[in-house]
Amino acid sequence: METIITTSIRTLIGFFVLLFLTRMLGKKQLSNITFFTYITGIALGNIAGDMVVHRDIKLIDGVTGLTLWSILTLMIEYVSLKSPKARVILDGEPSIIIKKGKILEKVMAANKLNMDDISMLLRAKNIFSVAEVDYAILEPNGQLSVLKKAEQEPVTKKDANIPITPRKYIPSELIVDGKIVQSNLKEHNLKEEWLMNQLNKLGVKNVKEVFYAELQADGKINVDKKAQN
Template sequence: MDTIWQYSIRTLLGFIVLLLLTRLLGKKQLSQMTFFTYITGIALGNIAGEMVVNKEIKVVAGITAMTIWALLTIMIEQLSLKSPMIRVLLDGEPAIVIKKGKIQVKAMALSKLNMDDLSMLLRDKNVFSIREVDYAILEPNGKLSVLKKEEAENPTKKDLQLPVQERLYLPTELIADGKIVKKNLKELQLNREWLEEQIKRLGAQSIQEVFFAELQSDGSIFLDKKSNG
């Protein structure tokens, strides 16, 4: 029983410390994952895992190791913001793999990229033929940025000389899973009474009948009622 409690406490402490440190490291760990930040995340997870399951590692030692690792990561990230040389060393540089419609074989070899990989990355950008591509750049985080040839670009409203309506709002959830998203209503400076009035205009007698509601960019409401089934 003591062992179960010990592991439970160690797990809880490891979870809390890891959560705090990842929040401290910032959103780049998820949104701009590079090789360096990827390794950092794995290392922190391994340290936390070892601290939890290995009784020979003291909790203080594990927490200290995670904290120092996180602080070193933050320090290196700060240096990379000020020094382009360090930034390139840590994150690498973008590689142009297609230039003026021509595949750059040398750049692909240096990036350890083959034609199957390139085709897959292009399809992920809804490009199914290399002949449509003017430039393709492999970013440090492994994603591909694509600039199509002008004749392959989709026409914009400006190109077609269509009227453009100004966006009044960013599309925002107002009701999700049958519950009002109060935070969003507050940020939009709207209230429950206004919301109830809007959904009644769309045929719902009360908020209880609504599963999902979203404010559209033009100020209208998209409504999805609850299923009777």
Template sequence: MLTHVLGKKQLSQMTFFTYITGIALGNIAGDMVVHRDIKLIDGVTGLILWALLTFTLEFISLKSSKARVLLDGEPTIVIKNGKILEKAMASNKLNMDDLSMLLRLKNIFSVKDVDYAILEPNGQLSVLKKVELEPVTKKDLKITSSSRLYLPTELIVDGEVVKKNLQELNLSEEWLNQQLLLQGIHKLEDVFFAELQSDGSIYIDKKTDNE
């Protein structure tokens, strides 16, 4: 509950600060379970106080850019215009093996393919390839494309209709049943998974037991 109150940023451990606070919350909770000499009320009080402290500091960081830099850190450019910045690498305790590994995780196997590389506060590497190596887009090829009608959304999971998603899409169960009939499916129980596609069509995966 406390982690939920602190928000999704805490769950993802996006920054050094959220990483440390997450470990601290887990450690306090673990001590409550392992050490029998710790009273339940003392453990809960510790959890609440730590969560309040974390929430307060996060709120301050939202209001103050200086506090945000202090708590979350700043991104660091480690490759600029194809040139490796040795000082930036050293200040972040990053060696060439580390950099090569982070680049491979981006499916880049040569430093010469990189125009810019930025080490983010969470330790991830953001990479901008050289212009000639960037993937071609429809805009580059001047191909016209229609806008998406829907965001791909689950409609049936394990034979059960996801009514909430239907309501959000302003679609009815009658419409869904008609779509199933058009694909030769007469019983909802025969469907394991169904997903509405961006163009309005439906992808259906039938239960193998019923084939």
């Protein structure tokens, strides 16, 4: 019983310390946008895990390790932010894999990529033929950015001279599981009275009837009612 209690306490402490530190490190860390942030995420997870399960590691040592690693990460990120040279060293830089439709074999080899890898990355962009590609750039996070050849680009409304109606709103959720998302109403300067009027027009008398409601770009709302039991 004592073992269970001790492990539970160590787990709770490790969980909340790790949560606090990852929030402090910011969204860039959570997205694993570079090799450095990816490695940092793994290291923090390992330190927290060891702190929880290894009794020979004191809690204070584990928390100190997590805190120090996070501070060092913030320092490195600050240096990277202020110095372009440091940013290249720490984060790497983009590599052009396909240039003007030509595959650059030496660049592929330098990045340890083969044609199967390139084909897979292109398919993730809904491109199934290299012939469609003008430029392909391998980003520092391993993702591929693609610029299609001009003749392969989709036609836009501007190209087709189609009249464009400006968006009134950014599509946002207004109701989730029967509860109004007040922050989004406030963001768009909308009132609950307006929302209820819109729901009434759609035959909805009570917010609790709605599973999901979304504000559309034109000001209308899309409503998905809860399933009837």
